Amino acid sequence: MTLDHLVAAKVTLISTPIFLLCILIETLLVRYFGAKGSLHTKDDGVSIILGVTSIFANGATAFITLGALFWVQQYQLFHIPLTAFSLMACFVLDDLRFYIHHRIAHRCRWVWAMHMVHHSSQRYCFAVALRQAWTKHFTGTMFLTLPLVLLGFSPVIVLFCGALNATIQFFLHTESIGKLHPWIEAVFNTPSHHRVHHGSNPEDLDANYAGTLIIWDRMFGTFVAEDDAVPVRFGLVKNLDTFNPMKIAFIEYWQVALDVFGKNRSLKDRLLYLLAPPGWSHDGSRLSSADIKRVHQQSLNLAPGE
Numbered sequence: 001m002t003l004d005h006l007v008a009a010k011v012t013l014i015s016t017p018i019f020l021l022c023i024l025i026e027t028l029l030v031r032y033f034g035a036k037g038s039l040h041t042k043d044d045g046v047s048i049i050l051g052v053t054s055i056f057a058n059g060a061t062a063f064i065t066l067g068a069l070f071w072v073q074q075y076q077l078f079h080i081p082l083t084a085f086s087l088m089a090c091f092v093l094d095d096l097r098f099y100i101h102h103r104i105a106h107r108c109r110w111v112w113a114m115h116m117v118h119h120s121s122q123r124y125c126f127a128v129a130l131r132q133a134w135t136k137h138f139t140g141t142m143f144l145t146l147p148l149v150l151l152g153f154s155p156v157i158v159l160f161c162g163a164l165n166a167t168i169q170f171f172l173h174t175e176s177i178g179k180l181h182p183w184i185e186a187v188f189n190t191p192s193h194h195r196v197h198h199g200s201n202p203e204d205l206d207a208n209y210a211g212t213l214i215i216w217d218r219m220f221g222t223f224v225a226e227d228d229a230v231p232v233r234f235g236l237v238k239n240l241d242t243f244n245p246m247k248i249a250f251i252e253y254w255q256v257a258l259d260v261f262g263k264n265r266s267l268k269d270r271l272l273y274l275l276a277p278p279g280w281s282h283d284g285s286r287l288s289s290a291d292i293k294r295v296h297q298q299s300l301n302l303a304p305g306e
Helices: 003-033 041-060 063-075 084-107 109-119 141-151 155-170 182-187 191-197 215-220 245-260 267-275 289-301
Strands: none
Touching: 003 041, 003 155, 041 245, 063 141, 063 155, 084 109, 084 141, 084 155, 084 215, 109 245, 109 267, 141 155, 245 267
């Protein structure tokens, strides 16, 4: 077993039972102690199945990303030794990498076809955090980690920071935790901030892409605070009517294929069905998230009676 596989295996070995215990505790708190949240055994089961199978599916194809990471190591500009400071610096830079990846995932349909799986539940709980796609190494956005290796960080440290970031994000997926202390909300991603990200309300679309640090959204203009007066409606703009894991995992890829290979379309149209934001269409018959937000804002600006 190589060192990178050992790191991933240890993180998974430690985190998986903790995740399952948290799911159990959250369920008990909601069912018996009045904690905020919802219960749906079948939905939780689908999320857990997708999460467990994603470990094997993504593990089997991890050579795509790992091969690239270790190949570019020979071209490093510097060699950054492992210290507490360099580990912290790598984590922060990798968190910025995650923000960029996550924003692309919502603005490029090819990547959205993968990421849509995570947003497919109409509920918001710890189990949903496990609802992951099986195709993350095929999107191309994992190559955003390459600059960190070229800069001088070891691929193993980069992989560890990514795994740690993903582990931290698990704890954002709950309705049972309200808003935290203002300074925590100002700097870190929190359940409150991430609830907005999972919302399909027009005002919540394309917001709060952060992994661990919400500062990236504040810096780049994508931050939206949770409005207690407007309950978040979780899920997709157009929700899936299925609990079939296979269908959830691949339905958007099928829809992309239908659009790309449809009749009476130019080469540009076909490329845009891959690269444009979800909701883009060559004939303007659909609405992207930007269109939905614009229409919503126009409706708010209309005076009563107009």
